[in-house]
Structure formats: structure tokens, C-alpha cells
Amino acid sequence: MIEIAVEKELLGSRGKMALHVNLTIEPQSFVALSGQSGSGKTTLLRILAGLEEAKGRIVVNDEVWLDGSKAVLPQQRGIGFVFQDYALFPNMSVLENLLFVRNDRELAFHLLEITELSELAKRSPLTLSGGQKQRVSLCRAMMNRPKLLLMDEPLSALDPSMRLKLQNEILTLHKEFETTTMIVSHDPSEMYRLSNRVLVMSQGSIIQDGSAKEVLLRTQGSQKFSFEGEVLEIVRVDVIYVAVIAIGQQLVEVVLDRSEAESLKIGDNVTIGTKAFAPIITFQKK
Structure with missing residues (x-):
């Protein structure tokens, strides 16, 4: 169980606003975060990761990550974070990028096999396509066997066919590792395909919370x-x-x-x- 009750003053698209989120997430859930740019989605992920300060309380599986303003360091939270810009080390091979997180070659090759990257293990990230880089980034995030996987629009720059392929791989990893996953997305089909819960944010607050069908499907029957x-x-x-x-x-x-x-x-x-x-x-x- 993840319990989130955080607040932080932000500079949003309409000026100053207060991020105020009170939320409980069931273990092994796949949660999609949606909403206009500047609504606080990425900031919420970064607060969960410990990359930004906030006030409040975060408890993950009975482990307190944030209490008041006292916070556990990011590297001690057991999270995986997949960024939009891949954030790979260009001076390391694909395999070395994974082993940098944890020296577990068996796990690294297992992840590369799932994402069909085994033949690229010795390649430099500089020689890879955008889709391949994002798959390496996803594998690296899973090397910690994270309690919480956070993804900030990881597939937005990819073409539709590659996006669909990676969605399937993300779902496979989510189920196999039994992790709790949160993804920021603006793609309704992506959220519907991946998530069992969708949160819509506006001006720092959650304004909609329900299943993907409840939040995203705008028509039924003859409507x-x-x-x-x-x-x-x-x-x-x-x-x-x-x-x-x-x-x-x-x-x-x-x-x-x-x-x-x-x-x-x-x-x-x-x-x-x-x-x-x-x-x-x-x-x-x-």
C-alpha cells in the first residue's frame, strides 16, 4: 500500500498554485496520471522519487519515505524512474548501463531478452534508435526490482508501432516483477491499454479518479x-x-x-x- 499526502507551492501554467495530493494506491496497481501541462503531474512523480522537496507524508509498504519535511534519500527508496530523455550513460555499453545499477548479470540478460535487446548488449547507447534507448532505460529502471516504477511520458517521442510494442513490454515487466507502476501520459489509448486506474490532475489537484473506462470512455451505446x-x-x-x-x-x-x-x-x-x-x-x- 502506498499512502501519499503531500503539498508544495508550484509555479504552474497560470502562475502560482498549490500542489495538494491525498491519495492511496493499492500494491501492484498500474496508475496513469493525465492532465494539462503544468498541472503538477511530473512534480508529483519527482516528489515520490525524492528528487523534489515537499511537505507531508509518504508511506510505501509501511516504510516512511517522507514525514513532515524529513525525507528518505532517492537511492534508498527502491524506485525505478524512466525519463523522457532516456538519461543513459553514453560512455557505457547497454549491458554496463544496467550493471551500473546492480551487478546482477542474470537479471540484466533476462531483462534484455524480454525487451529483445540481447544482441545489442555490447553496443553504445549512442548507436541506438530512440525506441531501443527507451527500452534500455526501462530495463535499467527494473534492475532494482523496484517497489515503485515511475515513468514520465516515456513513449511520447516514439512512432505509433514502436509505442505499441513498448506498451506491451512495459505491461509484461509490470506483471512479472509485481511492481506498482505510475505513468504520466496524454495518450488515451495508452492509458486504457496499460492502467487499471486513471488520475486526472488540474492546477495541482486530482479532479478525476476512476478506472480507465470510467475516466476515458466518453460514450456508451447510442450516445x-x-x-x-x-x-x-x-x-x-x-x-x-x-x-x-x-x-x-x-x-x-x-x-x-x-x-x-x-x-x-x-x-x-x-x-x-x-x-x-x-x-x-x-x-x-x-
């Missing part, structure tokens, strides 16, 4: 599908107007009437909704 997007272009075609809108990594065209076209401008954020009475699903070959 409306609803997607958020950005207007990229508005063009007139004969007597109608067409808006080109970016929804995630896809572009769609939406027909507008004249009043809608005149009220919108390039860069506007919009919500696109449609009835779900007869959705069409087309299967794609892998």
Missing part, C-alpha cells in the same frame, strides 16, 4: 462520440465550407454551414460529436 481537435484550415467548396481538423494524429474533414465557418478560425480547439447508432468498423491488416 454521441466526442473528439477534441484543432482547426487547421477552412475552405469553401462551391456552396459549402469544409474544415480540416486534426484529431490526435489523424486529419478529418467536416462540412460546415456558413455561420459555423464564419465563427471559426485557424487554430481554434473544437469538439466533434456524432451519433453512434450505426458506427462502421473496418479491420486493418497488420
Whole structure:
């Protein structure tokens, strides 16, 4: 069981704000943290890791990590942290990066095998692709057999196919090592696929807390599908107007009437909704 009751003054996207989180996490949970940039997600991870100071109390499996302002050092917390920028040692091989954390060659090769990196064990991180570097970073984080694995948007810079592959590997490691995992993500499909609990943060506080389905799924049955997007272009075609809108990594065209076209401008954020009475699903070959 992880008990978190922390507070800290932050400079957020709208100026000064108070991070105030009171939370209990079950062992072996996979928790996703979502919310706008500057809402306090990364700061919360860094407080849990001991990389930032805060006031309050953190207890992990009956071990007190923070009490008031007295904190256990990061290296004594038994955590794994996967950063966005990999944070690998360029002067060490892939294997040496792992053994630097713990001199356990059996565990290191086991992790490299799970993530299909065994053949790259002697390579320098400088020669690896982004996806390979992130897999090395994940393996290194697991070398401590952490009680708590923290990941700050670890897959955001990867292409969709590599992101899916690493999601599967993260889930495999989470289950095998029976660790409690927290990931910061802005990708609904990633959160739905990986987590059993989603927390949404805004201005330093948790404003939504539930299962991935409860928090992320916006439509059921015959209700409306609803997607958020950005207007990229508005063009007139004969007597109608067409808006080109970016929804995630896809572009769609939406027909507008004249009043809608005149009220919108390039860069506007919009919500696109449609009835779900007869959705069409087309299967794609892998």
C-alpha cells in the first residue's frame, strides 16, 4: 500500500498554485496520471522519487519515505524512474548501463531478452534508435526490482508501432516483477491499454479518479462520440465550407454551414460529436 499526502507551492501554467495530493494506491496497481501541462503531474512523480522537496507524508509498504519535511534519500527508496530523455550513460555499453545499477548479470540478460535487446548488449547507447534507448532505460529502471516504477511520458517521442510494442513490454515487466507502476501520459489509448486506474490532475489537484473506462470512455451505446481537435484550415467548396481538423494524429474533414465557418478560425480547439447508432468498423491488416 502506498499512502501519499503531500503539498508544495508550484509555479504552474497560470502562475502560482498549490500542489495538494491525498491519495492511496493499492500494491501492484498500474496508475496513469493525465492532465494539462503544468498541472503538477511530473512534480508529483519527482516528489515520490525524492528528487523534489515537499511537505507531508509518504508511506510505501509501511516504510516512511517522507514525514513532515524529513525525507528518505532517492537511492534508498527502491524506485525505478524512466525519463523522457532516456538519461543513459553514453560512455557505457547497454549491458554496463544496467550493471551500473546492480551487478546482477542474470537479471540484466533476462531483462534484455524480454525487451529483445540481447544482441545489442555490447553496443553504445549512442548507436541506438530512440525506441531501443527507451527500452534500455526501462530495463535499467527494473534492475532494482523496484517497489515503485515511475515513468514520465516515456513513449511520447516514439512512432505509433514502436509505442505499441513498448506498451506491451512495459505491461509484461509490470506483471512479472509485481511492481506498482505510475505513468504520466496524454495518450488515451495508452492509458486504457496499460492502467487499471486513471488520475486526472488540474492546477495541482486530482479532479478525476476512476478506472480507465470510467475516466476515458466518453460514450456508451447510442450516445454521441466526442473528439477534441484543432482547426487547421477552412475552405469553401462551391456552396459549402469544409474544415480540416486534426484529431490526435489523424486529419478529418467536416462540412460546415456558413455561420459555423464564419465563427471559426485557424487554430481554434473544437469538439466533434456524432451519433453512434450505426458506427462502421473496418479491420486493418497488420
